[in-house]
Amino acid sequence: MEYGIPSDKLIITVAQTGAITNKKLNPNVPEQPFEIAESGYACFNEGAAICHVHARDLNGENTSDIDIFKDIHNKIREKCNIIIQDSTGGGPNLSQEERINCLKAQPEMASLNMGSLMRVSGPYKGIPWSNMPHEIDYYLGEMDKRKIKPEMEVYNHAMLHDVRRLIKAGAVKKPYYINIVLGMKYQGAEPGTPETFFSMVQNLPQGSIFNCTGVGQTQTRLGTMSMLMGGCVRVGLEDNIYYGKGELAQSNAQLVARIVRIARELGKEPATPDEARRFLGLNGDRVKGD
Known part of the structure; x- marks a missing residue:
């Protein structure tokens, strides 16, 4: 590939909250801004470079409230310079x-x-879940108006058609950052198998840096692959509330620490x-005062 990251480096994203997981499923899911910031800082200290953000209201429901997104950003930025990546997936409500209201909070x-x-x-x-062309x-x-870099999320091979369409139109710039999401059965994604992941990677456009999101028990397996x-x-x-079979994860940082241990066994540093x-072509001008 024309673009890439050094073979001895690894970009780790932590997706802490999401739209579906909650404290009823795992009491360690951070929901409020101070929880998300504390958890994000712990993940930064373990080796995460990107923090993927969903926002919740006081009742723990998905929200698009710009003030809550700004509060999350500010609280994270008070602690560290981790890359803030907001979700435009939002939630089914x-x-x-x-x-896309979150974009007004100016994430990187x-x-x-x-x-x-x-x-x-x-x-x-x-x-x-509508994402029409x-x-x-x-x-x-x-x-683009806000100079926010997109992470293109693909859940099956068909979605690569729109990736190629955007590239052909010159609507996205190299390096293209593509997140392959597999194993999200409830939303109709392709299964999280090694064969599917390998095929998706083989079909990526030139100039791509790819990220892997394995849902549930596939998280560590596909992450290692x-x-x-x-x-x-x-x-x-x-994406995964468990650390092992029947064992709830104690924190997001625990999951980051495990992938870092595996990475180091493979000769990679976060x-x-x-x-x-x-590596991603970000200029970092929003690190102070998101």
């Missing part, structure tokens, strides 16, 4: 417009979902936030 990065899915199980069964273009336009293939890794309670900025 948020409208299309509400989902934001997720950009590359296609529509149908929720096939759980409390929102039968409710589609024109909606993707609108979201990307809002990011991603490192072996030269990719990055996402861990955290958003990239610092500033190193990750350099």
